[in-house]
Amino acid sequence: MEETMETRHRARLAIVELVNMLSVPMSLNAIVRLNVPDAIWQGGTNTPLTASQILTKVLPSGGGDAENLQRILRMLTSYGVFAEVLDDTDRAERKYSLTEIGKMLVTDADGLSCASYVLQHHQDELMKAWPLVHEAVVDPKSEPFVKANGEPAYTYYGKRPEMIGLMRKAMSGVSVPFMKAMLEAYSGFDGIQRLVDVGGSAGHCLRMILQKNPNIREGINFDLPEVVAKAPNFPDTMTR
Structure with a gap:
């Protein structure tokens, strides 16, 4: 196949994405350790929450950095783990809910989920x-x-x-x-x-x-x- 400038650009983007792919499992590991999926799910409501709201649930004693959490959430949103919702009253306020993929990380009635699989692979x-x-x-x-x-x-x-x-x-x-x-x-x-x-x-x-x-x-x-x-x-x- 004849090489073109477009194919070179696509190849360059593809290799950069492959190199940075480590960020995906490591971010999954982070949100599982923080118990983010269960915090959003809340017994099945799956109500979209801001990073700050999620932080208050996973760190009830206070502290933490909502901006850093949001960076992780936005990155995993691009891979279909979370769905991002922009508040109509405040377009700058991003909220996150679980997609069908994200629901796989929610603890079920038997105490099981794919969250343990994430942790096990990243020991x-x-x-x-x-x-x-x-x-x-x-x-x-x-x-x-x-x-x-x-x-x-x-x-x-x-x-x-x-x-x-x-x-x-x-x-x-x-x-x-x-x-x-x-x-x-x-x-x-x-x-x-x-x-x-x-x-x-x-x-x-x-x-x-x-x-x-x-x-x-x-x-x-x-x-x-x-x-x-x-x-x-x-x-x-x-x-x-």
Whole structure:
């Protein structure tokens, strides 16, 4: 394809956006840590709020910088996480509500959401490994996580219950909604009497399958010992 000035401009903008893409997950991490989605949702009202109003909810003791929060909100608005509303009485007063994407970060009745998934992916230990990814190409025996933290990821996690807990909650927050949708249309469990969920984490998906398919007499949640040790006990479910 013949290169034109326009294609060069588009390519330049594209590479700049890719370089700055780090700001998106880091901003998501920030609004989850500040509990912004739950503050806006307020039991389902999803009423547009200004950055200052949000700040009073996430920091009820006072303080904080509404302007810095607004910068994060506006940036994530451009990626469809929030919807921005301009007040008709004061066009300078911007308000923010949650889009369908943003609602994925709201804690549901079971205490789950995709917010834990955001936090789990941006833990310090994982973030330290990412700058070393190129070394896995130079030396395939080199694991970035090991180089950054001194031991393999699952060994490291197994010694830290808080990390296992976050990972378990993150996996449930992502998998449960998908399983609900799948079970509405999938009938492939008919005739099965024993079902093993390999890598089943907290066992929520297995529980949902068993509830929908009473023909399954035994369900086995199979995962690492440190993972299933804290998994909740569900009727007719074994953890291994």
